[in-house]
Amino acid sequence: MTSAVIPASLAGTWRLGDLTVNRLGFGAMRLTGSLPFEKGAPSDRSRSLAVLRRAVELGVNHIDTASFYFSSLRSANELINTALAPYPDGLVIVTKVGPGRDPWGEWYSARPDQLRGQVEENLRQLGRDHLDVVNLRRRPRQESIAEHFGALAELRDAGLIRYLGVSDVTVAQLEEALAIAPVVCVQNRYSIDDRTHDPVLRACAEKGIAFVPFFAVSGDRRQAGGPGTESARLAEVARRHRATVAQVRLAWTLHQAPNVLAIPGTGSPSHLAENVAAAALRLSPDDLAVLNQGLPRAFNVIEDHPVRTTIGLITPAVPGRISFQT
Numbered sequence: 097m098t099s100a101v102i103p104a105s106l107a108g109t110w111r112l113g114d115l116t117v118n119r120l121g122f123g124a125m126r127l128t129g130s131l132p133f134e135k136g137a138p139s140d141r142s143r144s145l146a147v148l149r150r151a152v153e154l155g156v157n158h159i160d161t162a163s164f165y166f167s168s169l170r171s172a173n174e175l176i177n178t179a180l181a182p183y184p185d186g187l188v189i190v191t192k193v194g195p196g197r198d199p200w201g202e203w204y205s206a207r208p209d210q211l212r213g214q215v216e217e218n219l220r221q222l223g224r225d226h227l228d229v230v231n232l233r234r235r236p237r238q239e240s241i242a243e244h245f246g247a248l249a250e251l252r253d254a255g256l257i258r259y260l261g262v263s264d265v266t267v268a269q270l271e272e273a274l275a276i277a278p279v280v281c282v283q284n285r286y287s288i289d290d291r292t293h294d295p296v297l298r299a300c301a302e303k304g305i306a307f308v309p310f311f312a313v314s315g316d317r318r319q320a321g322g323p324g325t326e327s328a329r330l331a332e333v334a335r336r337h338r339a340t341v342a343q344v345r346l347a348w349t350l351h352q353a354p355n356v357l358a359i360p361g362t363g364s365p366s367h368l369a370e371n372v373a374a375a376a377l378r379l380s381p382d383d384l385a386v387l388n389q390g391l392p393r394a395f396n397v398i399e400d401h402p403v404r405t406t407i408g409l410i411t412p413a414v415p416g417r418i419s420f421q422t
Contacts, residue, residue, distance in 0.1 A: 123361030
């Protein structure tokens, strides 16, 4: 390990509407405890605040959060407000609504008429007069999102929200939302272990919409919050680059298309530095062949639609090993 600092900007940039963000961002879910939500022990407050401030120092300007990201003692939105307000120019905070938790932590799914209350809750907790981007998270087994998304579009027209996104959707549901209002991003489950949403990634790439995977690092462990399965293939590529398996997972994710944004989360300063350092990791064709061995061929916009690489900026490869400091 050297003393060189690797910034998030090395991942390149993408635009959410007129908001330019580095493709390597930060997810706030893990700030509140050793495990997500009510699971595990509450986090150390000072450490979580330090992680947020260090993330911005490392060039992270895209933070994903939600009012329902809280444990018994910690709220992700409150931590973000305390650590970063007054917010630096260029910092984009993305929130999500649809699911909700009452003060006792019990989950509920919001009706369309309840979405304004969820938006206002995010505004209060973050200390903002408007939200940069709000994602509508589809409810389990919800087929049509039109009524909920239409309610959010009205809040955008009222000036409470600048841009809209959707989460956990199919291509048909994305098209349903686009018929109502512009969509700047889609958040779906996606990782080297789970490529179920390749059709949605393809649709987003073709439409110039950001595709923001969740569970890209945790992979098949999902909400458990731990590292994904460390297969022999991942371990081999990590050894080649003297990187961690999590860094290889992030590099693979970012390689899929220039409109893909990564939002790895952590409550650890050292893991934060490792995650951001993945912005400098470039996988070779041989690396990708090893990682994809025995798996269905994934859609890759760089290979399948080369012209589309012009709609996003990919920073040229940085040679040599990746290194970082905490």
